[in-house]
Amino acid sequence: MGANSSSISELPENEYLQKLSGSEPISENDPFWNQLLSFSFTTPTNSADLKLLEEATISVCKSLVEKNPRTGNLGSLIKVFLSRTKELKISAECQNHLFIWQAHNALFIICCLLKVFISRMSEEELQLHFTYEEKAGPSSYGTECEDLIEELLCCLIQLIVEIPLLYPCQHTDSNWWKWLCSWYRGRYSGGVTSALGYAVRDITYSISLEAVTTLIVFLSCQLFHKEILRESIIHRYLMHGRCLPYTSRLVKTLLYNFIRQERSPPPGTHVFQQQTDGGGLLYGIASGVATGLWTVFTLGGVGSKASAQLEQCSPLASQSLLLLLVLANLTDTPDTPNPYRQAIMSFKNTQDNTAFSSSNPHAFQINFNSLYTALCDQQKSDQATLLLYMLLHQNSNVRTYVLARTDIENLVLPILEILYHVEERNSHHVYMALIILLILTEDDGFNRSIHEVILKNITWYAERVLTEISLGSLLILVVIRTIQYNMTRTRDKYLHTNCLAALANMSAQFRSLHQYAAQRIISLFSLLSKKHNKVLEQATQSLRGSLGSNDSPLPDYHFWEMSDCLHFSETKLRHAQDLNVIEEVIRMMLEIINSCLTNSLHHNPNLVYALLYKRDLFEQFRTHPSFQDIMQNIDLVISFFSSRLEQAGAELSVERVLEIIKQGAVALPKDRLRKFPELKFKYVEEEQPEEFFIPYVWSLVYNSAVALYWNPRDIQLFTMDSG
Numbered sequence: 001m002g003a004n005s006s007s008i009s010e011l012p013e014n015e016y017l018q019k020l021s022g023s024e025p026i027s028e029n030d031p032f033w034n035q036l037l038s039f040s041f042t043t044p045t046n047s048a049d050l051k052l053l054e055e056a057t058i059s060v061c062k063s064l065v066e067k068n069p070r071t072g073n074l075g076s077l078i079k080v081f082l083s084r085t086k087e088l089k090i091s092a093e094c095q096n097h098l099f100i101w102q103a104h105n106a107l108f109i110i111c112c113l114l115k116v117f118i119s120r121m122s123e124e125e126l127q128l129h130f131t132y133e134e135k136a137g138p139s140s141y142g143t144e145c146e147d148l149i150e151e152l153l154c155c156l157i158q159l160i161v162e163i164p165l166l167y168p169c170q171h172t173d174s175n176w177w178k179w180l181c182s183w184y185r186g187r188y189s190g191g192v193t194s195a196l197g198y199a200v201r202d203i204t205y206s207i208s209l210e211a212v213t214t215l216i217v218f219l220s221c222q223l224f225h226k227e228i229l230r231e232s233i234i235h236r237y238l239m240h241g242r243c244l245p246y247t248s249r250l251v252k253t254l255l256y257n258f259i260r261q262e263r264s265p266p267p268g269t270h271v272f273q274q275q276t277d278g279g280g281l282l283y284g285i286a287s288g289v290a291t292g293l294w295t296v297f298t299l300g301g302v303g304s305k306a307s308a309q310l311e312q313c314s315p316l317a318s319q320s321l322l323l324l325l326v327l328a329n330l331t332d333t334p335d336t337p338n339p340y341r342q343a344i345m346s347f348k349n350t351q352d353n354t355a356f357s358s359s360n361p362h363a364f365q366i367n368f369n370s371l372y373t374a375l376c377d378q379q380k381s382d383q384a385t386l387l388l389y390m391l392l393h394q395n396s397n398v399r400t401y402v403l404a405r406t407d408i409e410n411l412v413l414p415i416l417e418i419l420y421h422v423e424e425r426n427s428h429h430v431y432m433a434l435i436i437l438l439i440l441t442e443d444d445g446f447n448r449s450i451h452e453v454i455l456k457n458i459t460w461y462a463e464r465v466l467t468e469i470s471l472g473s474l475l476i477l478v479v480i481r482t483i484q485y486n487m488t489r490t491r492d493k494y495l496h497t498n499c500l501a502a503l504a505n506m507s508a509q510f511r512s513l514h515q516y517a518a519q520r521i522i523s524l525f526s527l528l529s530k531k532h533n534k535v536l537e538q539a540t541q542s543l544r545g546s547l548g549s550n551d552s553p554l555p556d557y558h559f560w561e562m563s564d565c566l567h568f569s570e571t572k573l574r575h576a577q578d579l580n581v582i583e584e585v586i587r588m589m590l591e592i593i594n595s596c597l598t599n600s601l602h603h604n605p606n607l608v609y610a611l612l613y614k615r616d617l618f619e620q621f622r623t624h625p626s627f628q629d630i631m632q633n634i635d636l637v638i639s640f641f642s643s644r645l646e647q648a649g650a651e652l653s654v655e656r657v658l659e660i661i662k663q664g665a666v667a668l669p670k671d672r673l674r675k676f677p678e679l680k681f682k683y684v685e686e687e688q689p690e691e692f693f694i695p696y697v698w699s700l701v702y703n704s705a706v707a708l709y710w711n712p713r714d715i716q717l718f719t720m721d722s723g
Contacts, residue, residue, distance in 0.1 A: 008049060011056040021063035025071040028079040036109075037080075037102040050709035053112070061116040065129070072133040074113065078148050081106035085155050088163070104207045110152075111214040118221050119714050123233040149233070153218065154242045159211040161249040163204050205262065205316060209706075212254075212319045216705060219326050223702065226716045228694050230331045239330065239339055248364040251327070251343040255366055257320035258387070259374040264315050315706040321383050322705055325697045328390060331690055345394045349401060368401045372411070379414035382429045383700050389432045392439045393683070403443050409453050409471050412440070416478045417460055422485050427492075428696050434482070434498050437475070438683045441505035450475060451511035464516055472506065473514035479503055480520045484527065493581060500588045501681035507595035508678060511603045518606040521593065522614045528586050529617055535579045583626055590621070590630045595679050597637050602665035605658050612641055612657075633673050640668055 011017060016036040019026070026032055068074050084103035117126055130148040219238075222229050229235065237243055327340035343362040348354070356363040375391075378384035388411075391398040402411065418425055418433040425433075440446050451472035458466045458474060463481075466474070479499050486495045513521075593611070596604055615638050621627040622635055644664045645657065652660070686692075695718040702710060712720050 008052050008056055011053075012059045017060050018063075020073055020077065021060045021067060023067050023071065026073050026076055028076045028083070033077075033080045033106075034102070037105040039105060050707070054116070054709050054711065057112045058116050061113055061120075064113065065117070065121075068129055069132050074129055075131070075133055075148055077106065077113075078110060078130070078152055081110060082151060082155055085159060088159075100203050100207070104203065104210060107207065107210045107214060111210060111217055114214065115217045115220070115708070115710075118217065119224055119710065123221055127233055150237045150242055153215070153234070153237050154246070156211045156215050156218075157243055157246045157250050160208055160215075161246060161253045163208055205264065208257075209316045209319060212257075212316065212323050213706070213708065216319070216323050216326065216701060216708070219330075220698075220701070220710070222694065223698055223710060223715055223717050228331060228690050231333075235330050236333070238327070239333065239336055244339060247339040248343045248347075248362045251324065251340055251362075252347070252364050252366060254320040254324040254327075255347075255371065258317050258324070258378075258384075259367075259370045261314040261317045261374065261378075263313055318381075318383070318704065319706050321387060322697075322701050325383055325386060325390075326701065329690060329693050329697050331694075341394070344390060346397075347395065348397045352397070368398065371398075372402065372405065376410040376414060379411075379418065381704070382426070382432070383704065385415075385418065385429060385432045385436070386697070386700070389436050389439075392436060393685070399439070403440070403446055408446065408449065409455065412437075412450070412471060412475065413455075416475060419478050419482050420460060422482055428699075430482075431495070431498075434495065434502070435683055437479070438498050438502045438505070438681070441502045442680075442682055444509060447472075447506045447509035448511070450506075451509070466514075466516070469514045469517075470512065472509075472511065473517035476503065476506070476510075476513070476517045477520055480524050483524060487527065487531065496585060498683075500585065500592070501683075503592050504588065504595070504679040505681055507592045508599040510596045510600050510607070513604050513606050515606040515609070518604070518610040521589075521607065522610040522617070525586070525589050525593070526614060526617050528582065528589060529620070532579075532582050532586060533620075535582055539576055539579050586621070587626060587630065590627055590634065591676070591679055594630055594633050594676065597633055598673050598675065601637070601668065601673075602662070605661040605665065608637065608641060608661045608665070609654075609658060611638060612645070612661075615642065630676070636672060637668075640664065 016032070016039075019032065020036060064074060081103060084099050084106060087099040088103055117129065121129075127149060130152075218234050221232065221234065324340075324344075328338070328344050330338050330340065332338050339362050342360060343364065346357070346360045346363045348356075348363065348365050349368040350365045351368075352365065375384065375388050379388070392402065393399075402408070405411070415433045415436055418429060419437075422430050451470045453471040454468060455466075455471055455474060456468050458469065461474070461477070479502055483496060483499045486492055486499070593607075596607060601608070611634070618631065618634060618638065622631050624631075641661060641664050644660055645652065648656070648660055699718050701708075702715065
C-alpha cells in the first residue's frame, strides 16, 4: 500500500502492492516492508466501498496466487508481521515506535489477502501457499519451513489475550506502559497520561480488533461449502497443538470484550508525531487510523437493523462475540470434543470458590454480575440472544445464577420485546428467544417469582395500555400473541409447540393473572375452536366429495375407515393432517387451563371469570372423544360457579361476580377435581444441532461482521434470504 496510497481505487496500481504480488522475491529483511506498511488511505465508509476494496484486493491476490509459488512473498509478509509482534512483546527495551503501527498494517494486509485466498481455493491449496519460500528454482517450496499457519494462528490468539486495552491511570506497572511513558515523556506538556492514554488505547484496540477479524476470516472457509465442515485444517490447528493451551484464555477474553462494550476510538483524539529522522514512514495515527482505516467500524448497512447501532458503538465487542459463536460451534473431531465449547460449558463465577474438575483443563472464572448485565443490555442483536441461549442451555453455573437473580425482569423483558416485535425479526432470532423462555420456565422457582414482579407502564405493548401488570401475566400475553401471529402468518408447528410448552410449564404456578391475560387465554381457545370447526368442515366436504354423494350421512371423522381415507387426494390428506394438528393444540390449551384450575384455582379469579363469560365455547368439546377426559375438571368448575352465580341473582356487577368467585374457590372441595400428571416440558436439542446452528452463526457473521465483505455469489452454506 505504501505512504502514497490515498484511496481504495488506487490500490490496484499501487507500486508497493504490485511489487508484493510481482515476480521478484522479497526477503523478510528487505526495507521494502517499511515502505509497504506505512500507509494511510481513505477507507470504506459504506458497503459499496467495502465491495470496492474487495475487488481491488482480488486483482492483487490473483497476481499473488500466480507468482507466490516462485516468490514466497506471502510467507515473507507473514514473517514480517510475526517479527513485529515479537517486538511488541519486548517493547520495554525498544525505542522504535514503528512496530505497533506496522504490525497492525501488516495484519490488515494479511487479512485482506487471506479473505480472497480462502474464498477461491481449498484449504490444502491455501496451506501450500503458506509453505512456499524464496528459492532459485521455479515452483519449489520449503521442506523444512516452519508451519506458518499454526504460527500465525497462535500469534493472533496471543495478540487477543495478551494485549490490554490500556487507559490513563491503568496498567501503570506493565512494561507496555513504562516503555510508552518513557517514549512520550517530553513530547506533551500536559502530562503523560493525559495524552498517552487514549493513544495507547486506540492502537491496542485497533490491533486487537484486526486480530479477531483475521481469525474469523481464517474460519470463513465454511461459507464456501454447502455441507458442514467436519474435517478442517484450520479447525485442527485451533483445537490441537500450540493453540490448544490458549483455549480458556481466548474464550474468557472474547467474553470480556463483549461484556465491556468498549467503544471504538473517536477520531482525532491522539497523534503520534511524524519523525523527521524516520524517513516519513509513520503518518499521523489520527488521520491514518481514527479517520482513516478505522472509520469502517462505524459502518451501517452490513448488519441487521436490530444490531447496527450496537456494532457501531463497539466493533470489538461485536466482532469478539461473532468469533466466540463461531468457535463454540466448531464440530467435534472423532478423538477430541470442541475445547471452546467445553470452556463455555464449564466456566464459573469469580465468587465461586469450589475447585475445578480435573477432567476439564479449559475451565476458568468470570464475573457473572457483569456478564448478566451485558446480556440484559444487548438482547437486540441476534448474536447476543444466541449467546444467552448457549449459556443457559450448556452452562449449568450460568443457568443457576440467572435463575437466582432477583431482577430477572431485566433479562426477560428484552426477550419478550423480541417476541412482541416478531414481524421485524428473522425467524431464527424468534426461535432463540422462545427457547430461552422455555428453558427458564423449566424452573418452578422462576415460574413463581415472575408473578411477584410488578411492572408499570409497558410502553412497547401497543394493543392495550398496561399501567400495572405482573411479569408473569405479561409473559403470557406475549407468548399468546406469538401463537396468534403464527396461526395467521407463518403456520410453523415448531413455534406453536414451544410456545405452548412454555405456557404449560408455567400453568401450575399461574398467580393473580391480570384480567387481560386471562381474557387472552380464553380468546386464544376461541380462535382455536373456530379454526377447528373450519378445518373440520373442509375435511368433511373433502370426504363427501370423494365418496361421490352429497346426501349420504358421513361417519364421525374420528371413526373414518382406511377405505374412506383411500379416497383422499393430497389436498384432502392435508385437511386431515391440519385437523390433527389443530386438535393437538386445542388439547394442549385445555390441559393448560385445567392445570391452572387444579393447582391454583383460588389464586386466579380472573381466569374463572373469563371461563364463565365464554362458557359456551367449551360445549362442543364435552363429548368429543379427544377431549372428554380433560374437559371433566373444566366442566365441573363451570357448573359449580355458574350455580353459585345463579343463586346470587341477576344483574351482578363485575366486582360482585369476582367476589362470588373468590368465595366459591374456597368452598370448592379440592378432591372433586381430578388429578392429572403435572405438565412439564424440557428443551432438548435435536440430533446434529450443528446443521441448524453453523449456518445460522455464519449468516450472522455475513450480515453483521464489521468491515468484512463477501461476494454473495460465492456463498454456499446458506441462501441469501436466510442470511
